[in-house]
Structure formats: C-alpha cells, structure tokens
Amino acid sequence: MDQDPPRYRRGMILGKFMPPTQGHRYLAGFTARLCDRLTVLVCSKPGQPIPGHCRAAWMRDMLPHCDVVHIPDDLPDAPEDHPGFWQLWLPVIRRAIPEPIDLVCTSEDYGPELARRVGAAYLPVDRSRNGVPVSGTAMRADPYANWRHLPEAVRPWYCRRVVIFGPESTGKSTLAERLARHYGTVWVPEYARGYLDPKGGKCEQADIAAIVRGQAASEDELARQAYRVLICDTDTVTTTIWSEVYYNGVEPWIRDLARERRHDLYLLCDIDVPWVDDTQRDMPHRREEFRDRCRAALEAHGRPYVWIRGDWETRFRTAIAAIDPLLGPLASAPPVAAQERLTTALAAGAAP
DSSP states (O other): OOOOOEEEEEEEEEEOOOOOOEEEHHHHHHTTEEEEEEEEEEEETTTSSSSSSHHHHHHHHHTTTTTEEOOOOOOOOOOOGGHHHHHHHHHHHHHHHHHHOEEEESSEEEEEEEHHHOOOOEEETTTTTTOOOOOOOHHOTTTTTGGSSSSSHHHHHHHHHEEEEOSSSHHHHHHHHHHOOOOOOOOEEOOOHHHGGGGTTTTOOOHHHHHHHHHHHHHHHHHGOOBBEEEEEEEEEHHHHHHHHHHOOHHHHHHHHHHHOOOOOEEOOOSSSSOOOOTTTTOOOHHHHHHHHHHHHHHHOOOEEEOOSSHHHHHHHHHHHHGGGGTTTTTTTOOOHHHHHHHHHHHOOOOO
C-alpha cells in the first residue's frame, strides 16, 4: 500500500507580499502540503505603498488554515543590504515562531542560508517563475495586465470603481450592464430596487440605512470578482440625495460613509432621454432638480465625473472613452484578446 511521505511539523515562508499574488498562494500551498502547520511572516516597513496590515489581512483571507504573523520591524530586505542582516532577523523570527522550524520554502536566493540559520530543511519553489509567471514587482508595475494572477482578496485594492450616477429613468442600469459585458467584468445592481420591490416600491425613512448597508456590502463583495473594473449602478452619495429629497436630512453616519467610500469615476447621466415609468419611479416633474442635485453633490465631494448625454449608443461610447484611461494599455482589448497578448509576451520572454 502506498504511503504518504513523512510530514514536517512546522513550516515557514516569509516575504513582503506587496501585493500577494497567485505565485505566493502557490508557495504557501506547496509548503502547507508538506507540514502539519505553516507560519507565514508578512514583513513590512513604514512608508511602503501598501500598508503591512493590509497585506497581512489579505494573506489571512487567502490562507485561513495557516498562522499569519505581521512583522512591522524596519529590517533590511536581503543579506547584501546590511552586514548584520542575520543578527537582526533571527531574533525576530524566533519571537514570531517560538517552536522549532522544520521546513523553509522560498523562491529567493537567501533561502538555503535562512533554512540553515533556523535549523530547518529547505525546498525551493518555482525559482524561475514558470509555475506562476508573475512577480510582485511586475504586479505593482501593471496590475491590470497581470490581473489573472491577483487573488480575490487583493482585487478590491486595485479594482477601479465606476459609478453610474444620476436621476431616475436615464438608462443607468442598462448602461451598467452593457459596460460590464464590454469589459468582461461584473456590475453592482441598485440594491434599493430589489429591497423595495417586495414592498411595492414604497420607501420609508427606516429603509435608508438598510439600503446603504446593502449597497456597500454588495459592492465590496463583487469587487473580489471584478476584472479590473467594477461598474456600480448607484452608490451611497445617491442615497444621501434621496434621503434629503424625501426626508429632509441624512443620518450623520451615512453622510460620513458617502464621504469616505472611494470611487474612481462617476458617469453622470443627463435627462435628455424619455421618461419611462415603473413602480419605483415617482418624480418625472423633478428630473431637472434631481440632476442638478447630483452634479452639486459630486462637486461638493470632489468626485471626478463625466457627463453622459445623447442617444444610447453615444452614451455608451462616451462611457468607454472615460473608463479606458483608468485601465492602461490593455483596456481597449476584450478580456480574451488581452489575455492572449499577455501570454504571447510571456512566451517571448518579455516583461509582463
């Protein structure tokens, strides 16, 4: 009968993970398969472009069965950077992992010496980056070209968020869905519509808080599934406007949330299209007023926006022209074509 090879008790990997990539997931998964317990040391310094606590949180999300420890000490990155590299690092490692370390896995040159210093066995992992052809440097340089190598937990950090914004019956949902198809991504439906449909479309003041929470939660969860850009049919700023119109005010926490949530671009839909009635639309006579409120809110919040006007095709093309610059040189290519171009570049030995 075949038997599994003996397992190591405690394994260790470490790195900056700035950001974590699927290559880091491969490294962690490889090591975890060989030991009873894996410790992941996330090393950070002040002033780095991605805070260490974010990277540690992402690694915990990616590796729920591993022990993730954040090391915020300002230590040298490699042995050649400081003559006392090992004297500085070893006490920190021992403090983070008090028990014996039996296995060290890395894809870096210092791996064998690190293993020797902590008294562990060493196994290299994907030194040539053939298994997952990406590095942290390449990911930071162009996350949109390397999107397939971003774990779900990390995607919201890089994902561009575009809000379709404006008065009722200006084609926002139709535009959001069409843009999502064009970019091969997902879109966030208006939470209020599904929430209010069972109530016959009637909104009460107590519903505003639930709508705000639902919209934000939907957006943040779908950002994990997005392909480079997330199309949002409305946002919290919109809900503050509705609350002011219907109920003459906004709860402070909702106003604070609207100010704090990040979106990269707003597409402000004008009222130069016909009104279409439904069970939740009730202010055709106030479209101009609401449009002006929308514009004033965006300007008050300092949000970048582009007017969306004209017939449906013109609106769509205007939206694409506004979104493409957010995403870099591969933006105009559909996802399959973009992926083929990236694969070809990697095969030719070009930097991804």
